[in-house]
Amino acid sequence: MKSTTKTKAPRYQGAEPPAEESWSLRLYVAGQTPKSLTAFANLKRICEEHLEGKYRIEVIDLMVNPQLAKGDQILALPTLVRRLPAPVKKIIGDLSNTERVLVGLDIKPLL
Amino acid sequence: MAQRIKKVKSSLEPLQKCPTGIKGLDEITGGGLPMGRPTLVCGGTGCGKTLLAMEFLVRGATEFGEPGVFMSFEEKSEELTKNFASLGFDLDTLAAQNKVALDYVHIERSEIEVTGEYDLEGLFIRLGYAIDSIGAKRVVLDTIETLFSGFSNEVILRAELRRLFGFLKDKGVSAIITGEQGERTLTRFGLEEYVADCVIFLNHKVDQQIATRRLRIVKYRGTAHGTNEYPFLIDEQGFSVMPISSIGLDHAASSERVSCGIPRLDTMLGGKGYFRGSSILVTGTAGTGKSSMAAHFVDAACRRGERCLYFAFEESRNQIIRNMRSIGIDLEKWVNQGLLEFRNSRPTLYGLEMHLVTMHKAIESFQPAIVVVDPISNLVAASNDQEVKSMLSRLIDYLKIKGITAFCTDLTAVGGSMERTDVGISSLMDTWLLLQVMEGSGERNRGLYILKSRGMAHSNQVREYCLTDNGAQLQDVYVGSGGVLTGAGRVSQEARERVDILERGQEIERKQRDIERKKAVIEAQIAALRVGFEAEKDDLEQAIAREVMHQKALVEETLAMARSRKSDDLPPGRVTAKAGKRGGK
Numbered sequence: 001m002k003s004t005t006k007t008k009a010p011r012y013q014g015a016e017p018p019a020e021e022s023w024s025l026r027l028y029v030a031g032q033t034p035k036s037l038t039a040f041a042n043l044k045r046i047c048e049e050h051l052e053g054k055y056r057i058e059v060i061d062l063m064v065n066p067q068l069a070k071g072d073q074i075l076a077l078p079t080l081v082r083r084l085p086a087p088v089k090k091i092i093g094d095l096s097n098t099e100r101v102l103v104g105l106d107i108k109p110l111l
Numbered sequence: 112m113a114q115r116i117k118k119v120k121s122s123l124e125p126l127q128k129c130p131t132g133i134k135g136l137d138e139i140t141g142g143g144l145p146m147g148r149p150t151l152v153c154g155g156t157g158c159g160k161t162l163l164a165m166e167f168l169v170r171g172a173t174e175f176g177e178p179g180v181f182m183s184f185e186e187k188s189e190e191l192t193k194n195f196a197s198l199g200f201d202l203d204t205l206a207a208q209n210k211v212a213l214d215y216v217h218i219e220r221s222e223i224e225v226t227g228e229y230d231l232e233g234l235f236i237r238l239g240y241a242i243d244s245i246g247a248k249r250v251v252l253d254t255i256e257t258l259f260s261g262f263s264n265e266v267i268l269r270a271e272l273r274r275l276f277g278f279l280k281d282k283g284v285s286a287i288i289t290g291e292q293g294e295r296t297l298t299r300f301g302l303e304e305y306v307a308d309c310v311i312f313l314n315h316k317v318d319q320q321i322a323t324r325r326l327r328i329v330k331y332r333g334t335a336h337g338t339n340e341y342p343f344l345i346d347e348q349g350f351s352v353m354p355i356s357s358i359g360l361d362h363a364a365s366s367e368r369v370s371c372g373i374p375r376l377d378t379m380l381g382g383k384g385y386f387r388g389s390s391i392l393v394t395g396t397a398g399t400g401k402s403s404m405a406a407h408f409v410d411a412a413c414r415r416g417e418r419c420l421y422f423a424f425e426e427s428r429n430q431i432i433r434n435m436r437s438i439g440i441d442l443e444k445w446v447n448q449g450l451l452e453f454r455n456s457r458p459t460l461y462g463l464e465m466h467l468v469t470m471h472k473a474i475e476s477f478q479p480a481i482v483v484v485d486p487i488s489n490l491v492a493a494s495n496d497q498e499v500k501s502m503l504s505r506l507i508d509y510l511k512i513k514g515i516t517a518f519c520t521d522l523t524a525v526g527g528s529m530e531r532t533d534v535g536i537s538s539l540m541d542t543w544l545l546l547q548v549m550e551g552s553g554e555r556n557r558g559l560y561i562l563k564s565r566g567m568a569h570s571n572q573v574r575e576y577c578l579t580d581n582g583a584q585l586q587d588v589y590v591g592s593g594g595v596l597t598g599a600g601r602v603s604q605e606a607r608e609r610v611d612i613l614e615r616g617q618e619i620e621r622k623q624r625d626i627e628r629k630k631a632v633i634e635a636q637i638a639a640l641r642v643g644f645e646a647e648k649d650d651l652e653q654a655i656a657r658e659v660m661h662q663k664a665l666v667e668e669t670l671a672m673a674r675s676r677k678s679d680d681l682p683p684g685r686v687t688a689k690a691g692k693r694g695g696k
Contacts, residue, residue, distance in 0.1 A: 030232040038228075062233060066240035073217045074233035076262065093227035104224030 023047075023055035024084035025105075030077050031063045035094050039078035042095035050107050082106075126333040129177075129249070129285040132170025133163070134472075135352030139337035140328065144309055149279050149286040151306035153298045154313030159324060159345050160289040162198075163313070164251040165191070166349045167287055169200045171249045172210035177285075179249035180212045180241040184257035188213040198349050209245045214238075218261030225263070231271040235278055242282055250279060250286040259300050276305045297329065308332050314340065323462035326352050342464030344472065353468040364388065365514060369481075371404075372411030375585035379561060379570035385542055386566065387480075390507050390517040392537060395546030399557055400576070401520035402426075403583050404544065405483045406435040406442060408518050413445035417480035420473060421453045424489040428453035439581045452477055458489045463502045466490065470506060474515065482510055486520040487536070503536050541565045549575070549597050556598035559585070575601065 027043055029036030040059060047055045062069050062077070072081050072090075082089040082105050091104040128142035137143050144150045144167070152160050168179035183191055191213060192202040205211040214237060242250065255272070262268050279286045288306060290298030297303045303310055310329040315322060325340040343352040368383035371391075377384045385391055391408075393401045409419045423431060431453065432443045445451035454473050458466070474482060484506075490499050503519075510517045519540070537543060543562040548555045560573045575586045575597040589596035589604045596604050 028233065030236060035228055035230070042227075062236045066236045067244075069233050069237040069240065070214060074237070075216060075218065075231055075258075076223075076229045076234075077232040077236075078229065079233065088222075089224070090222050091224040091226050093225050093229040096227035100224055100226040104226060 022084055023051050023082070024058075025055060026058045026060060026072070026081040026083055028060050028062060028069070028072065028074050028077060028079045028081070031061065036078050038094040038096065039080070042098070042101070043080060046095070046098060046101055046105075046107075050102065080104075128334075129171070130175060131167045132174045133166055133350050133352065134475075135341065135343070136163075136326070136350075139341060139352065140309075140331060141334055141336055144285055144287070145331070145333075146285050147280065147283045148308040149276050149288055149306045150309040150311065151288050151290060151298070151303055152311045152313065153290040153292055153303070155292045155315055158292075158313040158315040159343070159350065160313060161186070161253050162345055163311075163350050164253050164287040164289055165195055165200065166198075168211060168249050168251050169195075169202075169205065171285075172205055177248035178210045178212075178245040179251065180214065180238065180245070180247045180284075181251045181253065182214045182216060182238060182241070183253050184216045184218060185254060186215070188215045191215075198347060200349075212241045212245050212247065214241050216257075218257055220261050220263075223261060230267065231258075231262075231275070234271075235275065238275075239278075239282070242284060248284055250282075250284045252286065252288045254289040254291060256290055256298065256300050256302065272302070272305055313343075318462065321459065321462040321465075323464050325464070342462070342468050344465060344468040346472070348472075351468065351472060353464075353471050363514065369415075369516060370411045372407030372409075373404075373576075373583055373585065375574075376559075379572070379574065379585075380542070380564055381567040381569055383567075385516065385564075387516055388511060388514040389541035389565070390511070390519065390539060391542045391544070392519050392521060392540035393544045393546060394521040394523050394537075396523050396548060399546035399548060400578055400583060401522070401546060402431065402485055403435070403438055403440075403578055404546070405485050405518055405520055406431070406438070406440045407583060409442065409445070409451060409481065409483060410440045412481045412516075413448075413450045416450070418449075418477060419445070419451045419481040419483065420477050420479035421451060421483045421485065422470060422473075423453055423455045423485050424458050425486060427455050437580075438578050438583065452479075458491075463490060463498055467502050467506055471509065474510070474513070479515060481516045481518060484517070484519045486522050488522040500536055504539050507536075507539050549573075552598065552600055554598045558597065 025043070025047070027036075027040060029039065043057060047057065060068050062074065068074075072079075076092040078092070078094060080091040080095060080101075082091075089104060089106065091101060095101050127146035128140070128144065129146040130137050130143035131140075152163055154160050165181065168181055171177040171179050181191070186194070195202055202211060202213060206213060216234070216237070238250070241247065255275075258268060258272075259265070276288075288302060290300070290302045292312075293299040293301070297310065297312060309331045312327045312329045314325045314327065316325065317323075324343050324345065326343045327340045328336045328338065341352050343350060365387045367387040368381075368385065369387050370377050370384040371380065393404050395401050405421075409421060412419050421431070426434070428446075432446070435442050442451060446453070452473075454470075456466075456469075460466075461469075470482075470484075487499070487503060490502070507517055519536075521536075540563075542564040545560055545562045547558050547560075549558045550556075557576055557578070558573050559576050560571075561569045572588060574588065577584050577586060586597075586601060587605075589601045
């Protein structure tokens with residue numbers, strides 16, 4: 001599970017790793033389904049809005065690397081895993097409900 | 112394995128089955144679970160669902176060359192490995208050999224935040240990956256209902272489950288899905304609506320504080336199957352089902368005879384003893400020597416080198432050995448030689464069905480020629496008469512099919528009729544020995560008779576027998592004025608006979624002495640007569656000699672006279688006589 005850098009689609013690759021508070025997010029998808037594309041778009045948007053400059057997104061396509069599903073106990077897709085900061089959190093779904101994503105990720109709205 | 116069948120997608124082929132390797136289950140399913148299809152195993156908590164599923168998988172991997180994936184939703188892989196190590200399943204090694212893959216799926220609702228549309232593709236990918244990585248032919252999902260606790264959206268879940276079962280079928284794997292029993296449904300979340308091919312229901316019922324596990328095939332599409340509730344057993348060898356109800360009455364009957372261990376009893380049984388493979392019942396009140404009869408039979412069988420299995424429901428192994436030593440039977444020797452094995456248990460230890468399954472298993476593993484059940488009446492403690500009867504009839508049928516001689520003892524209640532058994536199984540028995548206490552003249556003596564013995568001539572006599580240092584001994588029959596004499600009556604009769612014999616012997620001796628005496632007298636008389644005769648004979652001979660001399664002298668004188676007269680007118684006779692005499696001179 002450590003070698004998660006071998007993800008597909010570098011075009012998904014998010015922003016540069018930040019210095020102080022770093023957010024490591026991992027999005028599990030299965031192929032480029034509408035759901036996974038929606039999820040990635042939503043994630044990207046939320047991160048840009050709330051975590052600008054201090055996040056990193058890894059996208060793992062389980063169609064390509066099915067063996068990676070076991071490590072993070074992935075069942076539902078898409079699943080977003082917050083690896084850092086601890087504790088690990090899991091959010092399933094296409095992330096269309098922004099409020100719940102923020103609650104799930106424990107991000108205080110910037111308002 | 113002949114049963115290992117290649118997947119054939121032809122609709123003309125009969126339903127292919129996937130052998131489970133579980134004792135008994137393959138028999139009642141007619142060869143195994145449906146191949147390439149999912150099977151639902153449901154039941155209450157602790158009824159053995161996981162074990163059944165795991166054994167299906169492990170046996171598939173080890174005996175049928177079919178690797179399997181175990182996807183656990185409840186127990187972690189390490190826990191599973193540990194739990195099944197006690198059953199002799201080495202999951203670590205099997206996993207290392209790529210024969211079994213364990214995948215623990217952790218679901219924790221509090222960790223899951225739902226934020227929109229999702230599906231369970233991740234589960235499919237994991238399962239598909241596990242199947243493909245070892246080329247699995249079998250899959251277990253234990254228990255997939257846990258998903259319902261993790262995901263609140265039942266609409267998605269049910270759609271995904273339906274897709275999952277379709278996915279399993281497409282993969283062509285034989286799968287077991289376990290499910291917890293619901294209140295009114297087979298499974299709490301209605302899994303049975305997705306698995307339409309085969310449903311097995313496990314039940315753990317407690318009756319009179321005795322728990323019995325039972326298995327029933329609720330449905331099995333496209334094939335005949337046993338429909339009863341079959342008891343099953345979970346022990347250190349895993350899962351075993353006993354298809355005891357499916358036994359028919361078509362066993363072979365041997366005409367070979369086996370000695371019952373008591374020579375004089377053999378004589379009563381047509382001179383040769385019991386039939387091999389028959390069922391023998393010994394009934395009697397307490398203390399009539401039923402177990403001793405059993406011990407004799409066992410001892411005789413072990414002497415012939417046959418294996419015996421002794422189910423004792425009253426005494427411990429050591430107690431039986433000690434007690435039988437007192438009548439000169441050393442059973443320990445046979446135990447040490449591995450010819451005799453004791454299985455001691457209290458009847459209330461578990462239910463009757465379980466007893467039957469246990470016995471069945473013990474018989475299968477020990478392969479005895481003789482099975483002793485001592486006593487069957489005690490089994491009533493575990494259940495009611497009717498059930499005991501049905502259980503025993505199944506046991507005896509089973510033993511007959513295997514050609515095993517069954518020796519059962521039965522304790523008759525004091526005061527009840529002697530010629531009935533508490534559990535009414537006498538009609539199942541081929542040979543029935545009745546032991547009874549004969550009371551009279553202030554003592555109790557043991558009597559034995561053969562109430563029935565199918566297919567052989569047998570003695571109709573009531574025989575007394577004693578338990579001596581050299582085993583049970585049948586006594587001679589003494590019929591007195593009041594019937595058969597037993598005990599002291601017999602002993603005094605024996606004494607009387609001994610006196611009679613002694614007296615008769617003395618009489619003969621006396622007569623023989625008389626003869627001797629008479630002979631001596633007569634011989635003495637003969638001797639005296641002979642002496643007298645000798646004396647007389649001497650006298651007579653002397654007289655004869657004298658007469659001869661006298662006559663000679665007379666002739667001489669006559670001749671001399673004639674010569675002096677110069678006469679020649681001697682009569683010719685005389686002349687010849689004289690001439691003769693003269694010529695002789």
